[in-house]
Amino acid sequence: MELEMEGLKPAAVYVTSPTYHGICSNLSEISRMCHSQGIPLIVDEAHGAHLGFHSQFPCSALQQGADLVVQSTHKVLCSLQQSSMLHMSGNLVDRGRICRCLQTIQSTSPSYLLLASLDAARSHLSENPEGILEKALKIAVEAKDMIEKLPGVSVLGFQSFPKFPAIDPLRLTIGFEQLGLSGHDAYEILYKDHEIVGELVGTRCITFAFNLGSSREHVQRLVSGLKHIVSSPAFIQGDKRRKKHVDSAPFADIRTSLIPRDAFFKSKRKMSIENCIGEVCGELICPYPPGIPAMIPGETITERALNYLLDVRSKGAIIVGASDPQLSSIVVCNS
Template sequence: MATCSPGDYLIVPRNCHISVISALVLSGVVPKYIIPEYNSGWDIAGGITPLQLDEAVKELEEDGKRVGAVLVTSPTYHGVCSNVQGIASVCHPRGIPVIVDEAHGAHFRFHDSLPSTAIEQGADLAVQSTHKVLCSLTQSSMLHMSGDLVDVDKVSQCLQLLQSSSPSYLLLSSLDAARDQLSQNRNIFDEPLAIASETKDKLARIPGISVLDLPCFASDFPAIDPLRITLSASNLQLSGYEADDILYEGHQIVSELVGTRAVTFAVNLGTRVQDAEKLVQSAKHLSEKHFFANSLKPVKENRVHGPLENISVHLSPREAFFTEKRRVKIEDSLGEICGELICPYPPGIPVLIPGEVVTHDSLSYLMSVRHQGITISGAADAELNSILVCDL
């Protein structure tokens, strides 16, 4: 709202967080989606590239559309970082501000081995969830600004519109405590980084276990957060959900994020060496139990269709939000215009956004996650037996 007026376009990766869609509904800003690189073997979306962004800006300029801002998610929940510096170099000569959802990167500033921060790379606004990896209380976060493309007074006005007039001083004091903790110990991330590196090396040597790294993507992404450990047991013929259930129920290992083909763990300031070693030993047990047993079974066809591909937008999120709706069985929704936000959670990335046409890929993906019992956020029918569509 501080960078765009109603009717302006916001260029945004399609794997943005659910909160971005809510902001589009509130502001009346129109999205121009960029489809991030998608690895179907991992069922994980990566970042976006400066080239993709340049093409999106040119398309809108040729159509006479005004680009109010660009929003980038970096890092993603899995830790994949986009080239924010390259993106800023595309935007700033055109006077377009760059907003970075850096929710999972609040710790980047505090060790040389961590990726560069969004502000260091030229972002104009960066939103950080300080509570995710650092030690403030849940719900506490920070908004950082740099440069003069964004009006600081306008930002303050928008915050007054959206925030409570009775802020939580408990949350504010926890932010200050987290800041103080970091200022007193410049080497505070030495041990977590060493733990994460050693754990990844050990996991990668276990038969049937794969570890996500930059070579898993074709694009030249600059970094993956070294404190995120994403593993796959697909070679053991286990889905991410199956592997996660075994690790939790059999070994009391709690993951940060689980998907159809991968499980992600977050190393932070509270992670101990024995915690990481327990994960390694549990993964070894997983391998020993399933590697040879499943090698004798027919290979399961467990390919995942990218839910973010072939998107067709018929209405803006705001237009769809205020349009009359009707309920249809999910099996009968193909070709309809989605009237609600349907989002497997975690990671909080919508598969369908209000105003988008229900495609075969999105429907197949939703049917798959429904079958696996995944939590669905946003949908009125959490069981996904039906969805709301726009009644045009």
């Protein structure tokens, strides 16, 4: 509405669906609203290349009317790492312009190994998509049924997101707050003692992904590892160990003093973290996971953002982008 008052129109609407945890947006309604105004819908469907290929999966972004869809084929459909696809539909997006843009940014020496793996994944899935994905679906459902019965852990489901239309059944997110454990604490036990590798480790939970290579042996090992955690005397009295809750990012009080480009070229200095509140951040600080920047160049540093960064670092997150990963200091822009 604000753009209309200024005589402007959005170039496109960009949505991430599903999220890393498998939460899906109502893309049908979003695309309907966009198309009624002649605006294309772009969907980052990196974690949903398999959607729409099984009757019990949510519909894909293309099936719901998206105009441009980016998928990471390797995440579930098992092409080689870094291989992905760009899909187009409808007439709102100029195909010629997309091709010219791709020619501008793509290498003239593409990896034919990656391209071949994409074609192999496509060919494999086209033979019998429902049957191929059935095994992974059954294993995922069995795993959730068993884990939901374990005391002290929680499984992300519709009760947490009642307004969202669907959740990817091949994603399993397990919370450990009742045990007083962070996701990093739990993951260290699962990885070191049971050789279990998670898809995404967070401050409160771990997300696991099922794909075409998942087996019941993997599920049995995961359940066994979780049973070991919940039965450990050190965690049974978890309420006494629970750490103080710190607000999660993103924050509602973000204020930028410079656009990122101007901040990039600005002269800078290092400042101790105790004294940098109110200064203009000069570097991109991104805790992983989740891999989403908590502060970007040009943003005014707040106490709330610093507390969040220090909290996730104390729980095992890796700080990417910062010149000092331990966060004893931060690079700020000179005034």
